[in-house]
Amino acid sequence: MRSGALRRVWGMVYRHLALYRRSWPRVLELMYWPILQMVVWGFVTAYLAGVQANTASVAAGILLGGALLWEVTLRAQMGFSISFLEEIWSRNLGHVFVSPLRPRELVAALMAMSVIRVVVGVLPAVGLAWLLYHFGLFSMGPVVVLFFAALLAMGWAVALGVVALILRYGAGAEALAWSVLFGLAPFSAVFYPVSVLPAWLQPVALSLPSAHVFEGMRAALLHGEIAWGHLAAAFALDGFWLAVMAWVFMRQFHSARVRGALLNIGE
Amino acid sequence: MQSPAILAEALTKRYAADAPPAVDGLSFSMPRGATWGLLGGNGAGKTTTIGMLLGLLVPTSGRIACLGHDMARDRFAALARMNFSSPYIALPSRISVAENLRVYAHLYGVPGTERRIRDLASQLQLTDLLDRPAGNLSAGQKTRVALAKALINTPELLLLDEPTASLDPDTGDWVRSWLERYRAETGCSILLASHNMAEVERLCGHVLMLKQGKVVDQGSPASLLAKYGRDDLEEVFLDIARGRQREEVPA
Numbered sequence: 001m002r003s004g005a006l007r008r009v010w011g012m013v014y015r016h017l018a019l020y021r022r023s024w025p026r027v028l029e030l031m032y033w034p035i036l037q038m039v040v041w042g043f044v045t046a047y048l049a050g051v052q053a054n055t056a057s058v059a060a061g062i063l064l065g066g067a068l069l070w071e072v073t074l075r076a077q078m079g080f081s082i083s084f085l086e087e088i089w090s091r092n093l094g095h096v097f098v099s100p101l102r103p104r105e106l107v108a109a110l111m112a113m114s115v116i117r118v119v120v121g122v123l124p125a126v127g128l129a130w131l132l133y134h135f136g137l138f139s140m141g142p143v144v145v146l147f148f149a150a151l152l153a154m155g156w157a158v159a160l161g162v163v164a165l166i167l168r169y170g171a172g173a174e175a176l177a178w179s180v181l182f183g184l185a186p187f188s189a190v191f192y193p194v195s196v197l198p199a200w201l202q203p204v205a206l207s208l209p210s211a212h213v214f215e216g217m218r219a220a221l222l223h224g225e226i227a228w229g230h231l232a233a234a235f236a237l238d239g240f241w242l243a244v245m246a247w248v249f250m251r252q253f254h255s256a257r258v259r260g261a262l263l264n265i266g267e
Numbered sequence: 268m269q270s271p272a273i274l275a276e277a278l279t280k281r282y283a284a285d286a287p288p289a290v291d292g293l294s295f296s297m298p299r300g301a302t303w304g305l306l307g308g309n310g311a312g313k314t315t316t317i318g319m320l321l322g323l324l325v326p327t328s329g330r331i332a333c334l335g336h337d338m339a340r341d342r343f344a345a346l347a348r349m350n351f352s353s354p355y356i357a358l359p360s361r362i363s364v365a366e367n368l369r370v371y372a373h374l375y376g377v378p379g380t381e382r383r384i385r386d387l388a389s390q391l392q393l394t395d396l397l398d399r400p401a402g403n404l405s406a407g408q409k410t411r412v413a414l415a416k417a418l419i420n421t422p423e424l425l426l427l428d429e430p431t432a433s434l435d436p437d438t439g440d441w442v443r444s445w446l447e448r449y450r451a452e453t454g455c456s457i458l459l460a461s462h463n464m465a466e467v468e469r470l471c472g473h474v475l476m477l478k479q480g481k482v483v484d485q486g487s488p489a490s491l492l493a494k495y496g497r498d499d500l501e502e503v504f505l506d507i508a509r510g511r512q513r514e515e516v517p518a
Contacts, residue, residue, distance in 0.1 A: 004376050007373050007376055008373060008374050008376070010373055011369075011370050011371070011372075011373025011374040012370070012374070014366075014369065014370055014373060015359065015362065015366070015370040018362040018363070018366040018369075018370075019359065019361055019362055022361055022362060022363075022400070023361065086359075090357060090358075090359040090360060090361070091356060091357040092356070092357060092358060092359050094323065094353070094356035095351070095356055095358065095371070095416070096374075097322075097323055098321040098322065098323060098346060098349075098350075098351050099346060099371065099374040099375060100343045100344075100346045100347040100374065100375060100376070101374050102343060254325070257322075257323065257324060257325045258324075258325045259282065260282060260315070260318060260323075260324050262318075262323045262324075263314070263318055263323055263324070
């Protein structure tokens with residue numbers, strides 16, 4: 001990326017950082033849900049430990065690891081989509097799109113904001129899991145960074161689809177920014193293996209990068225192995241879904257320019 | 268020879284295949300350094316025309332070139348040298364005036380960002396407002412901030428959509444005087460869409476009268492007044508809007 005493009009991307013990132021700097025409720029909201037999830041799943045594992053001590057330590061790792069890593073996907077998707085929605089809410093899109101900012105640079109800025117929101121939102125929950133439940137997410141080893149990356153990319157792919165729908169249907173589609181990923185959770189095998197799903201649903205699950213990441217997480221936690229096959233599948237699927245959703249986004253962006261939707265998308 | 272500031276050739280926009288065109292075969296060539304007005308009633312096609320000139324809207328047919336750049340193929344090169352202000356498109360209200368200007372300085376690649384912001388703030392009487400959230404300003408202050416944003420990259424072509432709408436007469440006059448001075452100092456080309464006829468008469472050397480997406484008349488304010496035998500542009504506007512010819516005009 002050339003320096004002009006980098007500066008435009010920074011301009012958009014700066015706009016959002018300035019917003020967060022002036023709004024502590026927004027920063028608090030970033031951390032609130034991941035921490036709440038962590039506390040709830042922590043109590044679940046504490047309860048399981050009381051019921052059946054042997055399985056509890058294994059279950060604790062799988063549940064807490066699943067909850068934390070799923071938050072990465074969720075926060076990545078929401079960080080991207082909500083940063084775009086902030087432009088709609090502030091009725092600023094018209095100014096943004098008449099500037100020299102290219103659509104791909106806008107996407108890069110939204111990805112950068114998504115990473116920042118994930119770090120601010122999920123890291124406190126990771127720390128809390130270690131403090132309260134002695135669960136170290138990074139005890140899986142450096143492979144956890146690859147899990148993070150694969151889930152971030154999946155969050156971006158879903159977010160590109162959400163933003164494309166917002167461009168198509170306007171601010172009326174904004175509820176998708178909060179809800180769409182919950183629909184994928186049952187197929188992502190966050191807390192159970194893909195093999196638990198009915199046979200006809202397993203191909204659906206295996207078409208999602210997240211299912212491979214969580215299979216990989218369980219392999220790391222249960223057997224201390226790195227499931228390279230699942231990791232490779234996760235990144236290949238990320239590439240596929242990102243390409244598909246980038247195409248859908250660009251189609252909808254062009255369509256919005258044809259329909260005049262960029263002039264009144266916030267209305 | 269220098270390319271025109273704006274060249275529009277047979278520009279047409281239909282929002283739906285079975286709808287009447289919002290802009291219908293619009294052609295004009297606005298020279299560099301000129302200030303032109305785009306006049307017309309509601310639904311005449313002004314906003315659609317400006318949207319197409321800015322690349323926010325894709326024309327159904329026809330061609331646009333701004334500052335020599337074809338907007339279908341090379342719009343980002345043109346957009347870096349243009350800017351736009353409209354009271355109907357807001358700036359982020361929760362960040363400060365300085366932060367807003369910094370964002371757009373980055374987007375337009377403005378060198379010496381902080382100095383440019385200080386200069387503009389000084390010229391537009393914004394210095395005391397730089398740290399205030401943009402949403403906490405009066406209408407007049409917001410207009411000055413929007414103008415500062417529109418001038419952040421020292422544009423060669425400035426598109427203004429009703430720049431003094433909802434301003435009191437004093438502030439409106441201040442903005443018009445400022446624009447006159449800025450144009451004289453920089454040679455910037457300005458296309459102005461407005462419902463304020465006195466404003467158009469004062470600022471514009473040439474006026475395009477739009478009705479139902481077509482140019483129904485054009486010329487300098489003085490030539491239009493003479494042609495319609497009127498004393499001010501508002502009466503000319505009403506004659507055109509109501510489809511009256513000179514011989515039908517009441518004495």
